[in-house]
Amino acid sequence: MNKWGKMIGLGLVMMTLSACGSNDSDTAASTSSEAASTYPLTISNFTKAEGGTEWTAKDQTFTEAPKKVLANSQPAAELLLHLGLKDRIAGVGATFGAADASVADEYAELNDLGSDYISKETALSVDPDMIYGRGGLFDNQDWGVGTVDSLNEMGIPTYVQETSVTGATFDSVYKDIENLGKIFDVPEAAAAFEQELKDRQAALEDKVADKEVQTFAHLFMSDPSVVSVYAAQDESFFNSNFEMIKLDNVFKDYSGEVSVETLIETDPDVLIVGDWSTIEGSVSGDEIIQGLYDNEKLSSMKAIKNKQVYALDYNYLFGYGYQALTGLEQLVDEMAK
Known part of the structure; x- marks a missing residue:
């Protein structure tokens, strides 16, 4: 099997792992608060036991806005770029698939860690102070960046995208934007991008009404x-x-x-x-x-x-x-x- 065939196969595994579990947090869209973040900041997120399939709630505490973030997928990194966080991204894994042209120039300047799903060793090689992205990639297998618990035990806070946990809807995108706006203390950028997406969503729904x-x-x-x-x-x-x-x-x-x-x-x-x-x-x-x-x-x-x-x-x-x-x-x- 060639490289892309293997990636497609792994993609099926990733989708299965991402889909298992329950999303107990509120995924309803709401208006992002534009108040400045106060640290230490605690965000409700998720964890999953090694080899397990069920996501459970776990708080993540940030003592300051992260400065060296590892994004475990291209789409995750592109979201950070829309929040003006290019200089906070230490590396990006799984750099494949359609790109967002509106942030392509900034994305080209990022530390590309490869088109494959990256390992925990690769993730840690950039000395991250936060690891963030798709839930299915938080695993200790050679295609994963490590489990949430194992990374937290090393003193590295994590953020699993709410969109990648069962119970998610497109409204979960807005919840992720709001949470990232708080974690990085960029509430105005988060609110602006959230509104841009909501306007596009409304226009799309009108088109098929x-x-x-x-x-x-x-x-x-x-x-x-x-x-x-x-x-x-x-x-x-x-x-x-x-x-x-x-x-x-x-x-x-x-x-x-x-x-x-x-x-x-x-x-x-x-x-x-x-x-x-x-x-x-x-x-x-x-x-x-x-x-x-x-x-x-x-x-x-x-x-x-x-x-x-x-x-x-x-x-x-x-x-x-x-x-x-x-x-x-x-x-x-x-x-x-």
Whole structure:
């Protein structure tokens, strides 16, 4: 298996780990307070036992605004850039997928620790005073930056994105922005970016206001000839994002793996596939879509007959960040053609 194929496989593991658990904190969007932070500052966040699947609440205390942050994914780092925190980012792991063009120049100046998911050793090599990002990557496996507890025992506070824990919705993006605004004492930047996203979300919802709800299924494929369904049963963030544009995951309540036969029998209105073209040597979304159209076994499906198969970049599907909004905007425009 080549490099990008391994990354896709690990991506499935990451999604499973990120999805397990419960989000007990309030993910409802609220207006960011523009009051200056007072340290020591305590933020309610999450932890998960090594080898476990359940996220539980754990407070994180910051004695000052972090100065050397390790972001465990590209989308996580891009969020910090929108808060004006470029000089606070010590390193970024998992630097793959569609980039946010609005912060591309600043991102190019960051310490790129590689396109793979990074290890704890690599994360610690930048001497971070905070490790932050996607929940599924807080693990002691060689693809993880270490568990929350193991890092805290070393005196390193952590922040697990609320978007990457079960129970999340797109409103969890706003909660993350608010919390990061407090941690770094940048409330005005946080409030401004939150409002920008809320305006975009409102415009997107207005655009689909008169549309009927359609069903969809997500095909997580690395080979255009091999159909693989990802039910995303516990992916609350993923599913709520599509609900924003009136697409309902037909398998969100399905138990177990979904066979190709079940996919055909269920016959959703729309199929969504991943676009891996931003990863060197990978298969593109267009190639996967063509493979599905050429697959005789799927020829009876509505989505195939009506040419309702669409591709989105991995970071828009499973980046667990504000970038999902860009993907949804692109999808709505594509479906309107």
